[in-house]
Amino acid sequence: MTTESQASESQTAESSRDAADRGRYQPGPIEAKWQARWEQDDLYHTPDHVPGKQNRYHLTMFPYPSGDLHVGHWFAMTPSDALARYFRMRGWNVLFPMGFDAFGLPAENAAIKGGKHPMAWTSANIDRMRGQMKAMGAMFDWDREVNTSSPDYYQWTQWWFVQLFKRGLAYQKKATANWCPDCNTTLANEQVVDGRCERSDTIVVQREMEQWFFRITDYAEELLANEDLDWPEHVKLMQRNWIGRSEGAEFTMRIQGRDDLEGFRVFTTRPDTAFGMTFAVLAPEHELVDAITTPEQRAAVDEFVERVRRTNEIDRLSTEGALDKRGVFTGAYAINPFNEQPVPIYLADYVLTSYGTGAIMAVPAQDERDWDFAKAYDLPIVRTVTPPEGWGDEAYTGDGPAMNSQWLDGLMKGEAIQKAIAWLEEQGIGERKVNYRLRDWLISRQRYWGAPIPVLHCEQCGIVPVPEDQLPVLLPEDVEFLPTGQSPLALSEAFVNATCPDCGGPARRETDTMDTFVCSSWYFMRYPDAHNPDAPVGPEAAEAWLPVDQYTGGSEHATMHLLYARFFYKVARDMGLVPGDEPFTRYYSQGQILGPDGRRMSKSRGNVVAPDAQVEKWGADCFRAYLMFLGPWDQGGPYDVDGIVGVYRWLSRVWAAITDPPTLVDAPEAGRSLLIDAHSTLKKVGEDYEAKRFNTAIAAMMELTNTLQKARDAGEADRAAWNDTVRLLILMLAPACPHVAEELWDRTGGAYSVHLQEWPAFDPALTVRDTVEIAVQVNGKVRARVAVAPDAPEDVARAAAEGESNVSSQLEGRDVVRVIYVPGRLLNIVVK
RNA sequence: GCCGGGGUGGCGAAAUGGCAGACGCAGCGGGCUUAAACCCCGCGGGUGGCAACACCGUGAGGGUUCGACCCCCUCCCCCGGCACCA
Numbered sequence: 010m011t012t013e014s015q016a017s018e019s020q021t022a023e024s025s026r027d028a029a030d031r032g033r034y035q036p037g038p039i040e041a042k043w044q045a046r047w048e049q050d051d052l053y054h055t056p057d058h059v060p061g062k063q064n065r066y067h068l069t070m071f072p073y074p075s076g077d078l079h080v081g082h083w084f085a086m087t088p089s090d091a092l093a094r095y096f097r098m099r100g101w102n103v104l105f106p107m108g109f110d111a112f113g114l115p116a117e118n119a120a121i122k123g124g125k126h127p128m129a130w131t132s133a134n135i136d137r138m139r140g141q142m143k144a145m146g147a148m149f150d151w152d153r154e155v156n157t158s159s160p161d162y163y164q165w166t167q168w169w170f171v172q173l174f175k176r177g178l179a180y181q182k183k184a185t186a187n188w189c190p191d192c193n194t195t196l197a198n199e200q201v202v203d204g205r206c207e208r209s210d211t212i213v214v215q216r217e218m219e220q221w222f223f224r225i226t227d228y229a230e231e232l233l234a235n236e237d238l239d240w241p242e243h244v245k246l247m248q249r250n251w252i253g254r255s256e257g258a259e260f261t262m263r264i265q266g267r268d269d270l271e272g273f274r275v276f277t278t279r280p281d282t283a284f285g286m287t288f289a290v291l292a293p294e295h296e297l298v299d300a301i302t303t304p305e306q307r308a309a310v311d312e313f314v315e316r317v318r319r320t321n322e323i324d325r326l327s328t329e330g331a332l333d334k335r336g337v338f339t340g341a342y343a344i345n346p347f348n349e350q351p352v353p354i355y356l357a358d359y360v361l362t363s364y365g366t367g368a369i370m371a372v373p374a375q376d377e378r379d380w381d382f383a384k385a386y387d388l389p390i391v392r393t394v395t396p397p398e399g400w401g402d403e404a405y406t407g408d409g410p411a412m413n414s415q416w417l418d419g420l421m422k423g424e425a426i427q428k429a430i431a432w433l434e435e436q437g438i439g440e441r442k443v444n445y446r447l448r449d450w451l452i453s454r455q456r457y458w459g460a461p462i463p464v465l466h467c468e469q470c471g472i473v474p475v476p477e478d479q480l481p482v483l484l485p486e487d488v489e490f491l492p493t494g495q496s497p498l499a500l501s502e503a504f505v506n507a508t509c510p511d512c513g514g515p516a517r518r519e520t521d522t523m524d525t526f527v528c529s530s531w532y533f534m535r536y537p538d539a540h541n542p543d544a545p546v547g548p549e550a551a552e553a554w555l556p557v558d559q560y561t562g563g564s565e566h567a568t569m570h571l572l573y574a575r576f577f578y579k580v581a582r583d584m585g586l587v588p589g590d591e592p593f594t595r596y597y598s599q600g601q602i603l604g605p606d607g608r609r610m611s612k613s614r615g616n617v618v619a620p621d622a623q624v625e626k627w628g629a630d631c632f633r634a635y636l637m638f639l640g641p642w643d644q645g646g647p648y649d650v651d652g653i654v655g656v657y658r659w660l661s662r663v664w665a666a667i668t669d670p671p672t673l674v675d676a677p678e679a680g681r682s683l684l685i686d687a688h689s690t691l692k693k694v695g696e697d698y699e700a701k702r703f704n705t706a707i708a709a710m711m712e713l714t715n716t717l718q719k720a721r722d723a724g725e726a727d728r729a730a731w732n733d734t735v736r737l738l739i740l741m742l743a744p745a746c747p748h749v750a751e752e753l754w755d756r757t758g759g760a761y762s763v764h765l766q767e768w769p770a771f772d773p774a775l776t777v778r779d780t781v782e783i784a785v786q787v788n789g790k791v792r793a794r795v796a797v798a799p800d801a802p803e804d805v806a807r808a809a810a811e812g813e814s815n816v817s818s819q820l821e822g823r824d825v826v827r828v829i830y831v832p833g834r835l836l837n838i839v840v841k
Numbered sequence: 842g843c844c845g846g847g848g849u850g851g852c853g854a855a856a857u858g859g860c861a862g863a864c865g866c867a868g869c870g871g872g873c874u875u876a877a878a879c880c881c882c883g884c885g886g887g888u889g890g891c892a893a894c895a896c897c898g899u900g901a902g903g904g905u906u907c908g909a910c911c912c913c914c915u916c917c918c919c920c921g922g923c924a925c926c927a
Contacts, residue, residue, distance in 0.1 A: 033879095203924095243845050247922060250844070255926075277927060290927090357925095364926045371927085378925055446926050567922080601921095638865070640854060644846090649853065655865045661880090705855070708864035715864090722881090784860040789908045791860055815894085829907055834859050839907045 034657075034664035036628020040748040044146060052762060053148040055104045057537075057553045065101040066554045067093040068533055068593075070562030070570075071108045071155075074134035075115055078141040080610065080618050080636075080648055084602040087633040088642050088703050089561045090147040094744035095698040096559075097148070098768040104554055105148050106536040108155035109135050112163075113525045114192060114208060117458040117490055127458040128486065131158055141621065146629050146747045148764070153539040157528035162535065163460040164481035165545040166528050169577070170463055171474045172584060178224045179452075181472065185294070185362070186451055188216035193494050194455045195220060197524060198448050199251075199569045215318075221462055221521065222449040225576045229254070229445045231590075232575055240596040241643070244567045251568040253446025258430045259366065260439025262289060264301055265342040265351045272343070273297050276365035276444055280433065281425030283347040284414040285372040285393035287383065290336070290355050292362035293317040301354060303340025310356065313337040317358050335359065336382060345370070346438050347429075348415070357382060365444050373404065380404035394422070450573065452524040457490035457497040459522030467509035467516040476510050482518070496520035529570055530577040533557055533592060546586065556589045564598035571596070597701060600645020602636070607647045618648050630746035631657045637703035637745060659711050660749055662718055663742070667735050667753050671721045673728035680730025681779075686716045687734040688775035694741045695768065703745065710741055732757075740769050784835040785810040787819040799833040806836050 047053060058064075069089035072082055093105040116127035123130075135156060142149065155162055173179040186195040191211035195218065200207045225232075233252050235245045257278035264270050273291065277283070291298060293314045302310045313336075336357035343354050352371075359378055360369055373383035374392040380403065383390055393414045396405035411417040416432075417425045433439030453462070461482045463475035475482055485504045490497040498504050498520035509516040531545065538550035546555075556578070562570075571593075578592035603609060604616030611617065623632045635656040640646055690713040697706035717734060720726045735757060743750035743763050754763035777799055783806065785793045793813035797806050807828065810816050816838070823840040830836050 243922085246845065250923060253923095253926065257927080275927085279927080359925045359927090361926065369927045376927070378927075381925095444926075446923095564921085638853090646853070649866070652853065652866045658880090659865085665880095704853095705864080708855075711864055782860085786860085786908075789906095794860070827907060829859085831859055835908090837859080837907055 032665075032668065034661040034749070036630055036660075036749065039752045040144075040146060040629050043748045043751045044143060047762075047764075048143075050762075052764060053105075053150050054152055055102065055150045057550060059102040062100060062102040064553055065096055065103045065559075066537075066557045067096065067103055067105045067559045068536075068557045068561070069105075069107075070560075070566070071110050071529070071532060072138065073113060073115070074109045074111055074131055074138055076134050076137070078138050078620055080602050080620050080623075082142075083145065083620050083632065084636050084645070085562060085599055086142070086147060087145055088599065088637050088701070090145065090149075091633070091637065091703060091744040092559065092561075092698065092701060094148055094747065094764065095695075095768070097764070098740070098743065098766060100767060103148075104153075104536065105150060106153040106155075106539075107142060107147075107149040107151070108153075108532060108536070109138070109157065110525065110529050110532070111135065111156050111158035112459045112522075112528055114194075114456060114458070117456060120458075121491060126486070127490070128158070131458075144621075144624055144629055145633070148747075153536045155532055155535050155539055157460075157525070157532060158458070160481045160483060161540075161542075163484075163528070165535065166460045166523065166531070167463040167475070167480050167482060168477060168545060169527070169531060170460075170523065171477060171480070173223060173580065174464070174474045176580070176583075178227065178580065179221060180224065181219055181221050183217060183219050184222075184451075185215045186218050186220050186453075187213045188218075189213055192456070195451060195453055197451045197526070197569075199572075218453075220451055220453040221464075221519075222451055223527075223576070225450045225573070226445055226447055228576050228579050229447050231579060232447075232572060235575075238591060238596070239594060241564070241598055244564050244571070244596065244598055247564075247567040248572055251447060251572065254443060255445075256441075256443050257426075258433055258439055259442040260346065260433050262343040262346065262368075262370070264354070265344055267301065267341070270297070270300060273368045274366040275368045275370045276442060277370055279372065279375060279426070280429035280439075281411060281414075281417060281420070281422060282372045282375045282393045283345065283370060283429060284417065285374045285391045286345045286347070286352055286370045287373060287389045287391060288353045288355055288371045288379075288386075289343045290357045290360045290369050290371050290382075291339075292360040292367040293356045293358060294362040295356075295367050298339070298356060301339055301341035306338055306340035309337050310339055313356060336386065338386075346433075346436065353388070355382075355386070363448060364446070375404055375406055377404045377406065393417075450524075450576075452527055453521040454524055455494065455496040456522055457484075457488055459525060460484075460528060461498065462519045462521050462523055464519040465507055465509055465516040466519065467512060467514060469514050470509055470511045470516075473509055473511050473516070479510065484522075496522070498522070526569055526573050530573040531581070533560075533574070534578075534581065534587065548586075551587045555587045556591060557593045558595060560593040560596045561599060562596075563601065567598075597643070599642045602639075602645050603647045605647055605650055610648075618650060623653065627653055627657050628660075628748075630749045631660055634660070634707055634745050638707040640704055642701055642703055656707075659714060660746065662714050663738065664749070664753070666714065666717045666721050667739070668756060669721075670726070670731060670735070671723065672725040673731055674725050675729075676725075676727040677729065680727025683716065683720055683726065683730045683734055685775050685778055686713055687730075687737050688771045691737050691741060691769060691771040692776050695771070698744060706741075707745065710738065710745075713738055737769055739763060740766055781833050783833065785813060785816050786835060786837040787816060788839055789837060792816050792819055801832065803828070803830040803836075806830060806832075807838075810836050810838070 069086050093103050097103040111131050116131045119130050120127045157163065170179055187201045189196055189206035189209060189211050191209040192206060196206060196213065201213050204213055205211060206213055229252055233249055233254055235248055238245060255278050257276060258280040259274055259276045261272050261274055263272040336355045339354045339356060341354045342351035345352055360367065371379040373379040373390045375394055391413055393411055394405055395409040395412050408422040411420050411425045417428060420428060430441050461484055463480060463482045465473045465475060467473050485501050488497050488501050505518050505520060507516050507518050534546045534555060537554035538546040541547050574592050578587060579590065581587045582590055604614065606616050608614060608616060631653060635653040638656055690709050693709045694706045739750050739753050747764060751763050780796045781799045782794045782796050784791045785795055792815045795809040795813060797809055820840060825838055826841050827839040
C-alpha cells in the first residue's frame with residue numbers, strides 16, 4: 010500500500026506550498042496520465058465476443074462536427090458513458106461507439122464564407138472534436154468510429170438507396186415541395202417548423218419540383234405500433250401523433266351535368282354525417298379545378314388560386330384573417346350520393362392537397378371548420394347528429410342519435426359509421442379507408458455536401474440505379490458549390506455525363522444529394538462492423554450486437570431521426586439483414602442543458618459555457634459528475650457555473666480521505682456503523698445508476714464521503730471497515746469519474762484497471778441499521794422521535810413512545826382509538 | 842385549441858402514501874491566516890418564544906385517508922410537442 014508513505018510525506022512537508030499541493034487533488038496530470046495509458050492498452054476496444062460474457066450495445070447520438078464540443082454534448086454523452094461503464098462492471102461486454110454525422114449544410118456554408126473546402130473544414134472539425142471527446146475520458150471504442158462523409162461509409166448509404174429503390178420504396182415524383190430560399194434546397198416536412206426552415210428560420214415556400222421520396226408511409230402501421238418499446242411515453246406519443254392515423258371512408262362524388270368527368274374522391278372520418286353535406290371543397294391545387302370552373306366564376310377562381318399560390322405557408326395556416334377571402338365558388342355542383350342532392354363545390358385554402366384526396370365533403374353541423382366556412386358564405390346547415398339539450402349555435406362533433414339521415418336515423422355514431430361504410434361498399438362508390446398524417450419522406454437536397462443519389466437518367470432506359478459494384482458514386486471535389494437553387498453537382502460536366510449500365514448509351518447522373526437524415530438512419534448498424542468492405546453490416550456482427558440495447562439522445566429527434574431509423578431497421582429486417590423488429594430496444598431522452606440565464610445557449614446571447622474551460626479549471630471527472638449531479642437527467646436545466654465547486658470539494662474530500670487516512674486499528678465493533686453506511690450506499694448507487702438517477706447516486710456518494718471524513722476526523726478507524734469502505738467508494742465512483750477512480754484504485758494497491766473490476770455485491774445484512782429513529786405521531790402530528798430496532802414489535806415501539814413526555818401528555822385523558830405502526834418508519838396513535 | 846411534462850427554501854434539488862427540504866450552491870457565525878483565497882467546524886422554510894416547544898408551510902381551492910409534495914376533482918401559471926390532417 011502506498012497510502013501510508015503518502016500520508017507521512019504530506020505531514021512532514023507542510024511548510025512548503027509545493028509539497029502541500031502534492032497531496033491535494035489535482036485532476037490535470039491524473040487525467041492526462043490515465044487517458045494515455047488506456048489508449049496505449051486499448052482498454053476500451055470491444056471485441057465482438059468475449060468468452061463468458063454477454064454483449065450489450067449502448068449508444069449515444071453522434072454529433073454533427075460543427076467545430077467544438079459544447080456543454081450539450083457533455084450533458085448527453087458523459088452520463089451515457091457512466092451508464093455503459095456501470096454495465097461493463099456488471100459483467101457485460103459493452104459496445105459504446107462514437108462517430109460523426111459529417112454531411113450537411115454548415116460545412117458548405119462555412120466553405121462559401123471562408124473559402125475552405127467542406128471536406129477540409131469537416132475533417133479538421135472532426136479531428137478537433139475527437140480530441141475533445143477523448144478529454145471526456147469516455148469508454149468510446151474508437152476502432153469503430155464512423156464518418157458519414159467518408160466514401161467507405163456513404164458507399165453504403167448509396168447502397169441503401171439502391172435497395173430501397175429495388176424494393177419500390179424509393180421513387181421520384183413531381184411534387185410541391187418545401188423550399189427554403191435561404192438554404193437553397195428542399196426540406197422534409199419534419200424540417201419545417203411553424204412554416205419556417207428549422208435550420209435558417211427562413212419562411213418556407215412551396216415549389217413544384219421532381220424530387221426523390223422514401224415510401225415511409227408503407228410502414229406507417231408498423232411504426233405506429235410502438236407501445237411495447239421501452240421508450241419514454243411522451244416520445245412514443247409524439248411519434249403516434251406525428252403518424253396521425255385516422256380511420257374513415259373514401260368515396261366518389263359525381264359532378265352535376267358533367268358525365269364526361271369521373272368526379273372526385275373525398276375522404277371523411279364521419280361518413281355517418283353525409284346526409285348533412287351542404288357543400289364540397291376542393292384544395293386550390295386540385296387537378297379538377299380547371300375542368301369544373303364555370304365561365305362566370307373563372308375570373309374569381311383564377312384570382313383565388315393565384316393568390317393562394319403566392320401565399321406562404323404561415324399565412325395560409327393562420328386561422329386568423331378574413332374568412333370570406335379564404336374560399337371561392339367554382340360554379341359547379343356535386344351530387345351527394347347519399348341523397349342525390351346537388352351541393353355547391355367551393356375551393357378553400359383550408360383543404361390541403363397533400364392529405365387524403367385533397368377534397369372533402371363539408372358537413373357544417375358536425376365540423377367546426379365547415380361551420381365557420383358555411384357561416385361566412387351563407388351556406389345551409391343541416392344537423393344530422395342530435396346535439397345535447399341546450400347546445401348552442403355551433404358545430405357539434407360529439408356522439409348522439411342520427412337525425413335527418415333516412416336509414417341512419419336513431420343510430421349512434423359508431424354504428425352509423427359502420428352502416429354508412431357498408432352502404433358505400435354495396436353501392437360500389439366507396440370503401441373503408443385509413444389515412445395518415447405522415448407523408449412520404451422527401452430526401453432530395455439540391456446541395457453539394459451530401460451523399461449523391463446513386464441513379465442515372467438514361468434516354469433509352471429511363472431511371473437506372475447505379476449497380477452495386479460501381480458504388481460509391483464519388484462526390485467530385487472540384488465543384489463550384491455556391492448555392493444557385495440548382496444542385497451544384499449539375500455544374501460538373503465530368504460528374505453529370507455517364508454511361509448507362511444497362512444499354513451502354515449516354516446517361517445523366519442524378520445531381521441531387523441525400524438528406525443527411527438518411528446517413529444517420531443506419532449508422533448504428535455500421536458500428537458493429539465498421540470496416541466491412543462487402544456489406545453495410547455482416548450477419549455475424551449484426552447477430553452479435555443488434556438491436557441497440559440502450560440508446561440515449563435528445564427528444565428533438567422524436568419525429569425525425571428516431572422515426573427514420575425505425576423505418577430503415579424494418580426495411581433491413583425485411584431484407585434479412587438484422588435481427589428483431591426495432592433498432593432501439595430501450596431509448597432514454599436526456600433533457601436540455603441551458604445557459605446560466607436559463608435560456609438556450611447560443612453565441613448571440615453570450616451565454617455559452619465552454620466545456621474545455623470547465624475541464625481546464627475543474628477536471629473532466631468533476632465536470633462529468635457535476636453535469637450528473639445538477640438534477641434528473643431527463644429534465645435538463647440551467648448550467649450554474651458557480652455550483653461546480655461543490656463537486657470539486659467533494660472529490661477533494663474523497664482524495665484527502667483516501668490518500669491521507671486516519672490511524673487504522675482493529676476495532677470491528679466500532680467499524681460496523683461505517684460498513685453499514687458503505688453497503689447501504691452501494692445498494693443505492695447501483696440501483697440509481699441502473700435507473701439513470703445519476704443525481705441521487707452522486708448525492709449518496711457525497712454522504713458516504715462525509716461519513717468517511719467524520720471517521721477520519723476522529724483520528725482512528727477500524728482497519729477492515731475503513732479499507733472496505735474505501736474500496737467500495739472507489740468502485741462506485743468509477744463509472745462517473747473514471748480518472749480519479751483509477752488513480753485512487755492504483756494508489757490503494759488495486760490491480761489495473763479499476764474499469765476491469767466487477768461491480769461489488771452489497772451484503773444485505775449490512776444494509777439495515779441496528780436501531781432507527783422512528784417518528785411518533787398523535788393524531789397525525791409528530792410529537793416525538795424514539796430509537797428502536799427496525800423490526801421492533803409494536804408493543805415495544807409503543808412503550809418507547811409512551812415514555813416520551815410529549816407523547817404521554819397528549820394521550821392524557823383521551824381514549825386510544827387506533828394505532829398504526831409502520832416498523833422502521835413511524836407510530837401513529839389516534840386518540841379521541 | 843389539443844396532447845405531454847412540470848410548479849417544493851434565496852438557488853439546483855430530495856422524498857412518489859409514513860419524520861418535507863437529503864445532497865449541493867449562495868448566505869451567516871466561528872477556526873486557520875499578517876491578510877485574502879483555499880480549507881475546516883457550526884447555523885440554515887416562516888412566525889412566536891430565552892428555551893423546551895407551539896402554530897403555519899410543497900402554485901390556488903376542495904376531496905379521499907389514521908396520515909397527502911405523492912391519489913382524486915376544479916382552477917391558475919411555466920416548459921415542450923402538434924395545430925385547418927377532413
